[in-house]
Structure formats: C-alpha cells, structure tokens
Amino acid sequence: MVDVIVVENLTKIFNKNIVAVDHVSFTVREGEIFGFLGPNGAGKTTTINMLTTVLKPTSGTAYVMGYDIVKQADMVRRVIGVVPQEYTADEDLTGYENLILCGDLYGLPREISKKRALELLELMELTKFKDKKVETYSGGMRRRLELACGLINRPKILFLDEPTLGLDVQTRMAIWDYIKKLREEYFMTIFMTTHYMEEADNLCDRIAIIDHGKIIVTGTPSELKNSVGSDVIELTLREIEDVSERLLRIEYVKNVVRKENVYVIQVEDGEVAVPVIIEVLKNHGYGVVKLSLRKPSLDEVYLMYTGRSMRDIEESRESAIVQRIMMRRARR
Amino acid sequence: MSMEIYKPSLRTSLQGMWALTRRELKKWMNEPIVLFISVIQPLMWMLLFGKSMNITAVFSPRVLADLTIPDITIPGDYVSPPADGLLTIPGSVIAQYLREVLYELGGRAVESVFGVQDYFSYLAIGMISMITIFTSTFSGLSIVWDRRLGFLYKVLSTPVSRSAIIFSKVLNAALRSMFQSTIILMIAVVIGVKLNPSFNLLNLAGIYLAVFLFSVGLSSLFLAVALRSTRHETQMAVVNLVNMPLMFTSNAFFPVTLMPEWLKPLAQVNPVSYVTDALRQLTIYSTDLQILLIDFTYLTIFAVVLSTIGVLLSWKYLTK
Ligand SMILES: Nc1ncnc2c1ncn2[C@@H]1O[C@H](COP(=O)(O)OP(=O)(O)OP(=O)(O)O)[C@@H](O)[C@H]1O
Ligand SMILES: [Mg+2]
Numbered sequence: 001m002v003d004v005i006v007v008e009n010l011t012k013i014f015n016k017n018i019v020a021v022d023h024v025s026f027t028v029r030e031g032e033i034f035g036f037l038g039p040n041g042a043g044k045t046t047t048i049n050m051l052t053t054v055l056k057p058t059s060g061t062a063y064v065m066g067y068d069i070v071k072q073a074d075m076v077r078r079v080i081g082v083v084p085q086e087y088t089a090d091e092d093l094t095g096y097e098n099l100i101l102c103g104d105l106y107g108l109p110r111e112i113s114k115k116r117a118l119e120l121l122e123l124m125e126l127t128k129f130k131d132k133k134v135e136t137y138s139g140g141m142r143r144r145l146e147l148a149c150g151l152i153n154r155p156k157i158l159f160l161d162e163p164t165l166g167l168d169v170q171t172r173m174a175i176w177d178y179i180k181k182l183r184e185e186y187f188m189t190i191f192m193t194t195h196y197m198e199e200a201d202n203l204c205d206r207i208a209i210i211d212h213g214k215i216i217v218t219g220t221p222s223e224l225k226n227s228v229g230s231d232v233i234e235l236t237l238r239e240i241e242d243v244s245e246r247l248l249r250i251e252y253v254k255n256v257v258r259k260e261n262v263y264v265i266q267v268e269d270g271e272v273a274v275p276v277i278i279e280v281l282k283n284h285g286y287g288v289v290k291l292s293l294r295k296p297s298l299d300e301v302y303l304m305y306t307g308r309s310m311r312d313i314e315e316s317r318e319s320a321i322v323q324r325i326m327m328r329r330a331r332r
Numbered sequence: 333m334s335m336e337i338y339k340p341s342l343r344t345s346l347q348g349m350w351a352l353t354r355r356e357l358k359k360w361m362n363e364p365i366v367l368f369i370s371v372i373q374p375l376m377w378m379l380l381f382g383k384s385m386n387i388t389a390v391f392s393p394r395v396l397a398d399l400t401i402p403d404i405t406i407p408g409d410y411v412s413p414p415a416d417g418l419l420t421i422p423g424s425v426i427a428q429y430l431r432e433v434l435y436e437l438g439g440r441a442v443e444s445v446f447g448v449q450d451y452f453s454y455l456a457i458g459m460i461s462m463i464t465i466f467t468s469t470f471s472g473l474s475i476v477w478d479r480r481l482g483f484l485y486k487v488l489s490t491p492v493s494r495s496a497i498i499f500s501k502v503l504n505a506a507l508r509s510m511f512q513s514t515i516i517l518m519i520a521v522v523i524g525v526k527l528n529p530s531f532n533l534l535n536l537a538g539i540y541l542a543v544f545l546f547s548v549g550l551s552s553l554f555l556a557v558a559l560r561s562t563r564h565e566t567q568m569a570v571v572n573l574v575n576m577p578l579m580f581t582s583n584a585f586f587p588v589t590l591m592p593e594w595l596k597p598l599a600q601v602n603p604v605s606y607v608t609d610a611l612r613q614l615t616i617y618s619t620d621l622q623i624l625l626i627d628f629t630y631l632t633i634f635a636v637v638l639s640t641i642g643v644l645l646s647w648k649y650l651t652k
Contacts, residue, residue: 052489056651073651077491088486092359104351105490107344149486 003027004157004189005034005051009060012046020046022213023060028157028191028206031183035204036193037298039306043213044193045085048161051191052082065156078106081155085162085193087142088149091135095126095145098134099152106153113152120148123178140167147175151182158182160192164199172196176203197298207298209305216305221298228296228304229254231270233277237261238287250280257303264303266296348492352500353507356474360508370466371515374459378520382455387446391438393431401427445587448526453616456520458584461608463516464509464543465578468550469571471505472558476567494650495643498555502639505551506544513543517615527615535614538624542614545631546607552635552642559649584608606630 005028012021021043028034036044049055051062053073061068067075089098096117103113121127124144134142143166150158158179164172176199182188194200200207201221208218217224237243244256247265252273255266267273270293278288360366389395401423408415439449446454475497478484487497517539521527558567579585581595582604591599599605610627613619 054485054488054651074491074493077489080489082486082489084482084485084489086482086485088482090355090359090483091481092362093355097355097358101351101355102486102490105348105487105492107341107347107491 032205038210081150083150096130236290349496471551472554506547549634
C-alpha cells in the first residue's frame with residue numbers, strides 16, 4: 001500500500017518554549033482512516049494544522065501525497081480537504097453562499113460548485129436551511145456545513161479535527177455513513193482526531209495515541225487492545241490508601257492505574273487473578289467494595305498508556321470547547 | 333472515479349480573490365447602517381464646520397457696517413481738473429468705498445490661499461479624502477476579525493494564493509471608498525459646492541482613480557500591520573492614533589502654504605495632500621494639468637510600493 005502521509009520528526013514549538021508537537025513520526029496509508037487520540041493540549045490540532053499547511057513546523061518534515069508541506073504547500077492544499085475543530089464558516093452569509101465561496105477558493109468552475117453544493121447540502125440535510133444565514137444555525141448544523149465545505153473539492157485526503165464533537169448520536173451516525181461511503185466511492189484517505197472511543201474503535205483502521213506532543217503508541221484497535229493484556233479488572237477499595245505497590249507484586253498483575261480508591265488493573269489471566277487479588281488485599285486488612293472483570297476496550301488502552309481516563313477528559317474537553325465557541329460569539 | 337485537480341492559473345487566482353472581495357462587499361451591502369454611519373461624520377464636518385467657517389464673510393460689507401470715517405476736506409487744486417476753494421468728501425462715501433475694496437481684496441486673498449472663493453467648497457472636497465482614510469485604515473481590522481472568527485483558517489487551508497487574501501481586502505476598501513466618494517460628492521454639490529464649469533465624465537473618472545490609488549496604498553499599509561495581529565483592540569488603537577494626525581498634517585482642512593514651517597515638510601510627503609489636491613483640481617479648481625500629473629505620479633508610486641510590501645509580507649507572515 002502507498003503511504004499518502006509521511007511524517008518525520010515533526011515538531012512545533014510556540015513562543016520558543018511551548019513544545020506542542022515533539023518529534024512526531026508516523027505514516028498513513030492510502031484509503032485508510034487514521035485516528036489521532038489524545039487528551040486536551042496533546043498536540044492533535046497543532047499536528048493537523050501543520051499537515052494542512054496552516055502552521056509552519058519548527059523542525060521536521062512531512063509529505064502529503066508526496067508533496068512537502070513546507071516547500072510545496074500550494075500543491076498540498078489542492079489535494080486535501082479540511083474540517084477544522086472550530087467553526088470557520090462566515091456567519092453573515094447563508095449556508096449555500098458559504099459553500100460556493102469554498103468552491104471559488106478551490107478554483108472550481110461555477111457550475112461544478114453549484115452542483116456539488118446542492119448535493120452536499122442535501123446529504124447533510126441542510127437543504128431546507130440553505131438560504132438562511134449561518135448565524136441562525138445550531139451547533140450540529142454548523143458542523144455539517146463545515147463538513148460539506150471540506151468535501152467540496154473532492155479531496156484525496158480529508159482532515160477531520162473532532163468532526164462529530166457536540167453532535168447527537170443520530171447525526172453522528174449519519175455523518176459517518178456518509179464519510180464511509182465517500183471513502184469507498186473516491187478511495188479517500190481520512191486523518192481524524194476524535195475523543196469518542198467507540199468511534200475510533202469502530203471506524204479507524206489504525207490509531208495513534210498522542211500525549212504531551214509525543215506519540216505513545218500506534219496500531220490497529222485490536223493490536224492496541226491486545227497490548228494491554230488479556231483482561232482488565234476494575235475494583236473499588238474501601239480504604240483511601242494507595243495499594244498499587246502491593247498489587248503490582250502479585251504475579252498476574254501487569255499494570256495498575258489508580259484514581260482515588262478506584263484501580264484499573266491489567267492482568268494476564270483474569271478468572272484466576274481475581275480471587276488471588278481479593279485474598280491478598282484481605283490479608284492486609286483492605287476491603288473490596290466493588291469489582292468487575294472485562295475484556296480491554298480502547299478506554300483501557302488509553303488509560304494504561306496515558307494514566308488518564310478518557311471519560312474525565314471527554315467532559316472537560318467538550319465543555320471547554322463549547323465555552324470557547326460561546327466566547328467567540330459573545331465577542332462579536 | 334475521476335479526481336480532477338484544478339491547476340493553478342491566473343483565472344483561479346482571480347476567481348478566489350473576487351470571491352473573497354464579493355464576500356466582504358455582500359456583508360457591507362447587507363448592513364446599510366454601516367454606510368450611513370460612515371457618511372455621517374464627513375457630512376457633519378462639511379455642514380457644521382465648512383458652512384460656519386465662512387472665512388470670506390470676515391471681509392463682507394456687513395462686518396464693517398459701523399465703520400465711521402469723518403468727512404475729509406481737501407484744497408480744490410488737489411483734484412484734477414483743479415477746482416476753486418475747498419472740497420469736502422463725505423466720510424460715508426469713503427467708508428462705502430473701503431468696504432467694497434476690502435471685500436474684493438479679502439475674496440482675492442481667500443482665493444489665492446484656498447484656490448476657491450469659499451472655504452466650504454475647499455473643505456467639502458477634503459471630506460472625500462477623509463472618508464477614504466477611514467475606510468482604508470479600518471480595513472486592517474477585518475483581517476484580525478477573520479483570524480479570530482476562524483474564517484481566515486479556512487481560507488489559509490485552501491489553495492487560494494496568500495496575496496489574493498490581501499488583495500481582496502484592498503480591493504474591498506478601494507471599491508467602498510469609491511462608492512462613498514460618489515455619495516459625498518453628490519451631497520456636497522447639492523448643498524452648495526460649485527464645480528468648475530468644465531467638469532465632465534473624465535473628471536469623474538479621475539476622481540475614482542485618485543481615490544482608488546490612495547485607498548490601495550493606505551489599506552495595504554494597515555493590512556500589513558494587522559497580518560499577525562489577533563487583538564482588534566490594538567488595531568483600533570493604532571487606527572485612532574493615526575487618523576487625526578494623518579488628516580491634519582495634510583491640506584484636507586487647511587492649505588500647506590499657511591502652515592508653520594516645521595509642519596510643511598510633513599504635509600509635503602503626506603499622501604493625503606496629494607489625493608486631496610488631485611480631487612480639488614478635478615472638481616473646484618480650474619484644472620492645472622501639470623500639478624495633476626505630479627499628484628497622480630505620487631499616488632501611483634504610493635499605491636504600487638505599499639501594495640507590493642503588503643503582498644511580500646503576506647507571503648511571509650500570514651502563515652505563522
Ligand atoms: N498559537 C499558539 N500559541 C501558543 N501555544 C499554543 C498555540 N496553539 C496551541 N498551543 C499549545 O500547544 C499545545 C497543543 O495544543 P493543540 O491545540 O494542538 O492540542 P489538542 O490536542 O488539539 O487539544 P484539544 O483536544 O483541546 O483540541 C497546548 O498546550 C496549547 O496550549
Ligand atoms: Mg484540538
């Protein structure tokens with residue numbers, strides 16, 4: 001398979017001291033959906049901004065469809081579509097006008113822009129609102145419009161930065177169906193970030209987990225899950241004291257992540273390990289309030305590699321972004 | 333599954349630039365109140381200041397109405413042909429005569445300084461420069477907003493050339509200035525500016541050209557300043573700081589010849605002086621082609637140099 005994105009030691013340092021992206025290297029193959037996962041401030045958006053030529057890297061290189069993102073930025077822009085994390089449509093124009101504007105920016109002949117704009121509006125279920133100003137759109141409608149804008153030039157590679165953030169489940173599904181269909185029809189490659197684990201799990205062919213500007217691990221969802229071990233135990237302890245050390249000394253236990261009195265434990269042979277763990281804790285005078293045994297999901301993968309639960313992050317990030325968008329509107 | 337990529341060409345660059353220009357013009361036209369407010373200020377200057385600063389009226393006979401001159405008696409042989417005895421000339425006759433001469437002289441003085449008999453006409457044309465200054469200096473602000481609202485991000489990720497982004501804003505400022513100039517000129521004529529009798533369509537074309545060149549130069553300058561800026565407050569402060577001095581160190585309100593010596597050099601390099609003079613040459617003065625040529629040469633150089641700088645900087649600095 002052909003590598004359509006090749007990233008080598010890509011680095012971005014803001015203001016000489018904020019290292020947002022730190023020597024990141026990876027490749028994306030033609031036709032795959034590649035997912036970038038990471039907590040707030042991990043450097044996902046900064047990476048996308050460099051690959052889409054909106055930001056210049058401090059060092060390192062990357063090639064998109066074989067074009068150097070710095071030296072051949074102009075060619076890169078021609079073959080990609082971008083759906084940014086934040087709303088970029090012009091609120092004073094209508095949805096239709098925004099799409100035609102996008103088409104013009106890509107230099108599409110007018111008839112083609114018009115045809116595609118109507119097609120995309122239909123697909124995104126925005127036809128009814130096409131002549132309404134974007135300022136009257138809801139969050140979900142705006143995001144669908146952004147998607148339509150990113151697709152108007154029929155890109156070979158589509159960059160999606162948290163594309164379904166803040167959308168209801170139904171809309172999210174509809175968008176993913178559409179994206180999958182597009183990918184099949186045009187053999188489009190998709191580079192995306194998301195914080196919906198199930199989404200990454202179900203849709204991405206490969207995932208990279210990024211934290212503090214560094215890629216921690218890359219692989220297919222199942223590879224990643226296998227790397228975490230065969231089983232995961234989550235237990236709640238009655239006491240507040242930290243028993244991680246003690247747990248790690250048990251032979252079945254491979255890794256422990258603790259949050260207050262909740263422990264997520266990565267084990268080799270779950271069914272056998274559970275009674276042993278309870279026994280050990282009991283012997284030392286600790287009580288187990290709750291315990292569950294399950295197969296690892298991406299949530300566990302995430303937790304094990306970053307030491308943070310995705311659920312905490314989800315909430316804080318969503319509220320942070322919603323707040324940011326509201327502040328922007330208030331500033332107008 | 334053909335995947336057409338449209339090759340970069342002059343046509344696509346122009347298409348992108350025009351699309352961006354149209355976007356701004358559309359927003360502007362959807363909001364007529366903006367136009368209304370921007371016309372109000374020069375209009376107030378014209379009406380309140382221009383009409384009340386009626387300098388010629390200082391010399392009007394009415395002002396010297398209570399001038400009393402005693403009767404003068406002179407020997408008869410002073411006059412020609414000589415008369416017998418003494419002659420008495422009534423003071424009122426002399427006063428009347430002096431009033432007329434003073435009015436005449438005053439008018440000529442005003443004309444030689446301002447180029448026209450009335451200050452109102454002089455100022456009214458200056459107001460075309462003023463509204464162009466406002467529109468052009470504020471154009472930098474729109475790029476700051478585009479950055480803030482995320483729109484610039486989208487544009488930067490498309491193949492549209494970076495210079496087209498700047499040029500679209502320059503063009504927008506210039507077209508708006510030209511439209512506003514038409515309005516100001518029309519109002520000025522309605523409320524009393526006397527155009528020179530030979531005014532024709534060529535003069536009008538000249539006015540548009542002068543406004544266009546001046547606006548291109550000035551808006552390029554302010555856009556270049558705003559390229560990296562994310563704070564509209566800073567940009568506003570710069571604009572407010574610069575607008576007044578820019579106007580008062582030019583001939584927009586007052587002729588350079590009567591300015592203090594230290595101010596003259598400034599006024600002589602200030603492009604506002606050149607655009608204002610060109611506009612007056614084309615409207616209220618009896619056109620001096622040689623001076624007009626100098627004005628236009630200066631304005632062309634101003635526009636070309638600053639827009640080139642703007643484009644060069646946009647290549648370098650629009651992408652962080
Ligand atoms: N323009 C900038 N100037 C200075 N620092 C920046 C800038 N943009 C981003 N950063 C910093 O770089 C780091 C990475 O930011 P980035 O936006 O790439 O994170 P992210 O992974 O997209 O986060 P999120 O999930 O919140 O979108 C953060 O610490 C952020 O504060
Ligand atoms: Mg982000």
